[in-house]
Amino acid sequence: MALDPNTIVETLGTILPGPAVLHEPTFSGNEWDYVKECLDTGWVSSAGKYVDKFEDMLAGVTGAGHAIATVTGTAALHTALVLAGVKAGDEVIVPALTFVGTANAVTQAGAIPHFADSEERTLGLDPAKLDEHLSRIADINGNVCRNKKTGKRIAAVVCVHIFGHPVDLDALASVCNKYELALIEDAAESLGSTYKGRHTGNHGCLSVLSFNGNKTVTTGGGGAILTNDPDLAKAAKHLTTTAKLPHKWEYGHDQAGFNYRLPNINAALGCAQLEQLPGFIVQKRQLAKAYTNAFSNIPGLRFFTEPDFAKSNYWLNALLLDAENAGLKDDILAATNDNNFMTRPAWVPMHHLQMFQECPKMDLTVSEGLYGRLINIPSSPGLAVELDA
Amino acid sequence: MALDPNTIVETLGTILPGPAVLHEPTFSGNEWDYVKECLDTGWVSSAGKYVDKFEDMLAGVTGAGHAIATVTGTAALHTALVLAGVKAGDEVIVPALTFVGTANAVTQAGAIPHFADSEERTLGLDPAKLDEHLSRIADINGNVCRNKKTGKRIAAVVCVHIFGHPVDLDALASVCNKYELALIEDAAESLGSTYKGRHTGNHGCLSVLSFNGNKTVTTGGGGAILTNDPDLAKAAKHLTTTAKLPHKWEYGHDQAGFNYRLPNINAALGCAQLEQLPGFIVQKRQLAKAYTNAFSNIPGLRFFTEPDFAKSNYWLNALLLDAENAGLKDDILAATNDNNFMTRPAWVPMHHLQMFQECPKMDLTVSEGLYGRLINIPSSPGLAVELDA
Numbered sequence: 001m002a003l004d005p006n007t008i009v010e011t012l013g014t015i016l017p018g019p020a021v022l023h024e025p026t027f028s029g030n031e032w033d034y035v036k037e038c039l040d041t042g043w044v045s046s047a048g049k050y051v052d053k054f055e056d057m058l059a060g061v062t063g064a065g066h067a068i069a070t071v072t073g074t075a076a077l078h079t080a081l082v083l084a085g086v087k088a089g090d091e092v093i094v095p096a097l098t099f100v101g102t103a104n105a106v107t108q109a110g111a112i113p114h115f116a117d118s119e120e121r122t123l124g125l126d127p128a129k130l131d132e133h134l135s136r137i138a139d140i141n142g143n144v145c146r147n148k149k150t151g152k153r154i155a156a157v158v159c160v161h162i163f164g165h166p167v168d169l170d171a172l173a174s175v176c177n178k179y180e181l182a183l184i185e186d187a188a189e190s191l192g193s194t195y196k197g198r199h200t201g202n203h204g205c206l207s208v209l210s211f212n213g214n215k216t217v218t219t220g221g222g223g224a225i226l227t228n229d230p231d232l233a234k235a236a237k238h239l240t241t242t243a244k245l246p247h248k249w250e251y252g253h254d255q256a257g258f259n260y261r262l263p264n265i266n267a268a269l270g271c272a273q274l275e276q277l278p279g280f281i282v283q284k285r286q287l288a289k290a291y292t293n294a295f296s297n298i299p300g301l302r303f304f305t306e307p308d309f310a311k312s313n314y315w316l317n318a319l320l321l322d323a324e325n326a327g328l329k330d331d332i333l334a335a336t337n338d339n340n341f342m343t344r345p346a347w348v349p350m351h352h353l354q355m356f357q358e359c360p361k362m363d364l365t366v367s368e369g370l371y372g373r374l375i376n377i378p379s380s381p382g383l384a385v386e387l388d389a
Numbered sequence: 390m391a392l393d394p395n396t397i398v399e400t401l402g403t404i405l406p407g408p409a410v411l412h413e414p415t416f417s418g419n420e421w422d423y424v425k426e427c428l429d430t431g432w433v434s435s436a437g438k439y440v441d442k443f444e445d446m447l448a449g450v451t452g453a454g455h456a457i458a459t460v461t462g463t464a465a466l467h468t469a470l471v472l473a474g475v476k477a478g479d480e481v482i483v484p485a486l487t488f489v490g491t492a493n494a495v496t497q498a499g500a501i502p503h504f505a506d507s508e509e510r511t512l513g514l515d516p517a518k519l520d521e522h523l524s525r526i527a528d529i530n531g532n533v534c535r536n537k538k539t540g541k542r543i544a545a546v547v548c549v550h551i552f553g554h555p556v557d558l559d560a561l562a563s564v565c566n567k568y569e570l571a572l573i574e575d576a577a578e579s580l581g582s583t584y585k586g587r588h589t590g591n592h593g594c595l596s597v598l599s600f601n602g603n604k605t606v607t608t609g610g611g612g613a614i615l616t617n618d619p620d621l622a623k624a625a626k627h628l629t630t631t632a633k634l635p636h637k638w639e640y641g642h643d644q645a646g647f648n649y650r651l652p653n654i655n656a657a658l659g660c661a662q663l664e665q666l667p668g669f670i671v672q673k674r675q676l677a678k679a680y681t682n683a684f685s686n687i688p689g690l691r692f693f694t695e696p697d698f699a700k701s702n703y704w705l706n707a708l709l710l711d712a713e714n715a716g717l718k719d720d721i722l723a724a725t726n727d728n729n730f731m732t733r734p735a736w737v738p739m740h741h742l743q744m745f746q747e748c749p750k751m752d753l754t755v756s757e758g759l760y761g762r763l764i765n766i767p768s769s770p771g772l773a774v775e776l777d778a
Contacts, residue, residue, distance in 0.1 A: 258497075
């Protein structure tokens with residue numbers, strides 16, 4: 001029997017008490033107090049205590065040795081790529097199925113995205129398939145990995161923990177080691193998610209977070225770089241703050257740096273939000289559990305659940321249609337949105353976008369299949385509050 | 390008689406009632422109401438009414454047809470350069486005497502800063518000297534201007550209205566026309582300043598503003614692109630918002646865009662600040678007037694006043710030591726800062742910074758002279774309030 005789009009609408013209706021957007025923030029903590037303090041003291045910008053406090057809190061939450069707050073997640077990834085040694089003209093492996101910011105950051109570093117496929121178990125990079133691909137195209141000389149087809153150096157791998165679900169980091173790190181590639185985690189979506197008990201953003205040489213308005217924790221707009229290497233942390237702070245040399249009054253700079261620091265007022269918002277992260281994660285997992293149950297008896301699709309090695313924040317909940325129902329995706333998107341349950345498909349895969357069509361890539365069958373079958377459904381932590389009522 | 394650093398301290402003391410930083414914001418308007426509304430409604434990020442309102446207000450204040458809010462002034466300039474047609478490998482004329490962000494934006498566009506000299510009348514680019522320089526090095530073929538020495542295309546001129554004082558825009562525009570160069574105004578420091586009665590940021594093909602915490606109006610961190618060209622305005626909005634194609638739910642993009650949009654919460658702050666701009670300008674000009682009088686009888690230096698074609702916001706007030714007193718600059722900086730009157734020199738000229746030492750440049754005698762003799766003194770609008778008391 002074919003899946004009826006109305007069944008999805010009705011099932012969402014058993015969980016959601018009314019109209020629901022995809023993800024909205026909750027400001028029920030100290031947001032007012034902290035932001036007002038910024039205004040009262042005049043410290044809204046580059047100086048002020050909240051940036052330091054936010055960075056300390058981020059290091060605490062993620063277990064990373066160091067966190068450097070930035071103005072966006074894309075800015076954080078651009079900086080991380082530069083610090084990982086990516087040079088203009090290099091190739092950087094990124095998933096085809098990701099938000100465009102991942103690939104844009106590569107472009108901003110002057111490098112070329114090289115698209116890799118995902119696995120259905122995690123929605124993120126498939127380490128075994130990447131290994132197989134590299135075994136065919138990579139030529140390692142010393143510690144330089146070169147793409148035999150393009151002649152370019154392959155410098156790094158950026159994995160993305162899609163919708164908050166961790167990729168298989170151990171397997172991926174092993175592939176990166178084998179091919180002499182730096183591993184960067186794009187943990188923009190996975191704040192609060194752990195891989196084998198350890199927070200995402202702790203496994204690559206550098207990792208990045210995002211605090212855009214649609215994320216689990218928001219600063220309005222913002223991001224962060226995470227690293228356990230104190231030298232990289234120092235370099236990240238320097239590079240994101242115009243590479244200014246410390247001096248009582250002189251304005252000297254020793255490299256072409258970025259103006260990527262997070263304003264204090266946004267960091268203040270972030271501090272208040274981070275205090276509530278444990279509660280948000282509980283709520284988001286409650287909501288995911290409710291969806292799991294509600295959709296378990298609907299044939300023709302499944303609610304995507306975390307890989308067995310992970311505990312996910314379920315940033316954006318996702319339904320995966322069975323392959324034979326892929327043709328219903330647009331009908332389901334229309335029916336749910338028409339009924340004020342905001343849903344959306346996965347991002348258009350990067351290799352389909354006109355500016356990336358000439359970029360190197362591997363077979364991307366799984367990414368294309370996931371794009372054809374995946375639907376994100378409302379995921380705000382606040383929705384779980386109403387669940388309990 | 391040699392200038393005594395203590396004379397500067399004493400003269401500042403006749404104007405400043407106590408310790409004074411270089412520039413701090415005043416939040417005495419609707420800042421809290423607007424920011425609180427963002428928190429109460431949950432609209433802190435990329436969507437929300439304040440970004441539109443802020444852009445409308447900026448267009449109104451500056452007289453520019455269109456304003457596009459961005460996350461920093463550097464982001465605005467990077468975008469403006471790309472939209473002005475600057476390509477990787479091109480040269481872009483920028484003043485040697487400017488904040489490093491001007492040159493960094495050129496680097497981020499993949500281009501090469503080409504440093505030009507300033508004139509003492511405006512502290513900004515010297516149009517006559519630029520004309521003379523270009524007459525020797527430029528080769529025009531069709532509408533392409535090429536540097537005969539480097540072989541590179543010279544694509545644009547970025548003028549900076551230093552410390553809020555407009556450059557001679559008519560003369561500069563004429564030079565740009567002669568050599569087929571796009572003119573971009575870096576009006577980061579000159580919000581509220583006019584050139585021949587017309588607001589700065591209205592004379593180039595594109596202009597940029599900054600709302601960093603040290604500026605006349607702040608959003609915590611932020612910037613804007615100004616243009617009178619509706620097509621460029623549309624392209625600027627598109628490029629700064631990840632070049633996303635409009636669609637009810639699909640995430641498609643048609644170029645490698647930037648994630649440069651200003652968050653709504655920062656725009657809310659900006660709206661409240663802009664409402665107070667006329668008052669800030671009155672206060673800042675009152676303060677400059679008081680400084681003018683106080684320093685008029687001190688031999689060996691002068692207080693820098695606006696060029697005769699301009700009405701300046703006096704963003705950062707400046708003393709210019711006579712050439713024979715240049716050696717006292719550091720003593721004066723030490724004496725004033727030790728007495729809690731925050732002062733600083735001009736930025737280290739760009740061609741002295743190690744990353745720009747190999748960049749093309751003209752004779753930079755005036756820039757070097759200004760750097761050797763200039764001292765910025767406290768300039769917050771709030772200081773004028775105390776003047777009246």
